[in-house]
Amino acid sequence: MLYQLPLADRYQQLSDDELRAGIRRLKEQFGKRLVILGHHYQQQDVIEFADLRGDSLKLSQLAAEQKDAEFIVFCGVHFMAESADILTDNRRRVILPDLSAGCSMADMADIDDVEDAWQFLEGAEDGTPITPITYVNSSAAVKAFVGRHDGACCTSSNAKLVVEWALHGGTPNGDGGHKILFAPDQHLGRNTAYALGFPLGSMIIYDPAQRNGGLTAEQVRAARFILWKGHCSVHGLFTKAQIDAVRKLDEPYNVIVHPECAWEVCQAADLVGSTEYIIQAVNKAPAGSYWAIGTEHNLVKRVALENPDKHVRSLAGIHCLCTTMYRIDLRHLYWCLERLAAGEIANQVSVDTETRHWSKVALDRMLALRPTQPISAK
Ligand code: SF4
Structure with a gap:
């Protein structure tokens, strides 16, 4: 895990409203030179400032299309910021607001x-x-x-x-x-x-x-x-017992889970698919339908918020939160934008030329295999 220096005391003393006002002001100041990317699992406070929202690869591809952007602030985890650096040209600087936001699976x-x-x-x-x-x-x-x-x-x-x-x-x-x-x-x-x-x-x-x-x-x-x-x-926290419990409820819940869940969980679910697949499945479902979702807590909360006509809940009774992604908060976002405004690129994530070349080869081989539309893994 990379080490993130603690923020100065004054950042700790700012209220959420002050942080929001500061971020808004700095975003306006940078205009199109700055793009903030927000991963689906990001907390709502941060996602509100995201210019683009999506999964890690989609965000990196979208970032590459923002021709005016000089600074890409990736509100995600470290490997995602690396992918953004790999897929964008050298002119763009990719910033991760908190360097300790890693991914336990990647590690x-x-x-x-x-x-x-x-x-x-x-x-x-x-x-x-x-x-x-x-x-x-x-x-x-x-x-x-x-x-x-x-x-x-x-x-x-x-x-x-x-x-x-x-x-x-x-x-x-x-x-x-x-x-x-x-x-x-x-x-x-x-x-x-x-x-x-x-x-x-x-x-x-x-x-x-x-x-x-x-x-x-x-x-x-x-x-x-x-x-x-x-x-x-996070996805390792979902169990078949949770699905059995949902099946005993009076309401006819559809169980949809991410393919990072264990095999027996995926077998017991009705639908299995990527984050985008889950979002689309619920968005397109009829009003009044019931959904128990086996994926990250912040995404489930957002899907519920954006589908008020449906019954959406987490498959687990506990909060399955990506705690490393959660390290990106308003405080760190404001801090890195302030540093940027002061002329310092704090927390730049940069992949060396050789690694960049070969990792792009691996990514390009995948991208050549169109379509990359969300498909069920079941
Ligand atoms: S949810 Fe968090 S820990 Fe799990 S794969 Fe995604 S970034 Fe990594």
Whole structure:
């Protein structure tokens, strides 16, 4: 985790109204030179100042289209700011208001561990090629590794397409006989492979905390999917028991969950899909319908707010909050804008040239596989 210096006392003493007024004033001052991006999981106080709202990849793509923008303030987490830097030209400066806003899932795939895993897996194989795939929720270094090794990135919207592509070694004429190393989210990997018809027995877990991932060469040879032992600490909080409890209610709840949830949760749900898929499903649903949603707390709250004619609740009885994203607040947003107005680019996130090149290769391979419309992972 990167270290964020504590803010000066005077920022602690400002009221929310003073912070809002300050942010509004500075936004006006910068005009089109500044774009604030707000991820769907961001708290409402911050999202109100977002010029663009979306998931991480969509935001980075939209940022690249803002030709007048010099400064991109990404109200998300660190890997998202890296993606924005990778997908925009060198003229734009990407800023993360709080450097300690990381992603626990991305942190579970350290680049040194990924390099070690690759060495072991290649040595264990008997000639079957392995294609690496990384979820966009990973560091730029891991994305670059995948780019360098003929693999691609994926999102929760397009994971099926990317896995099919990778099984064929990235060529339309491939025999479909490749193996997949899927990192860092074992659940998205498992749910996607299962949705494509692969049995659970064809998948093994590579645990970076163990020597050789806790695997033997025979297990690697027998498997089709090698799933990295990583997960989202937020979506990991949803359980099948919560779905069973919702099913016992008198109201006819539709259960919709994100594919970062565990396999048994996805199997028990009615619908499984990305953040955008969840938003669209509820937005398009008939008035009066009931929805229990298994995803991040702030998004569920916003979907409920924007669909007052429907009954929307979280699948969990507890607040499943992305606590690292939550570190971006009005105080840090105001602070970084003030620094910017004073001529200092605080908390710039910048990816080195080599990493940038290869991670863009991995992202571009994915983007070439249109469509990237939200599709169900079930
Ligand atoms: S919700 Fe999960 S995957 Fe998304 S940023 Fe937070 S910890 Fe990472």
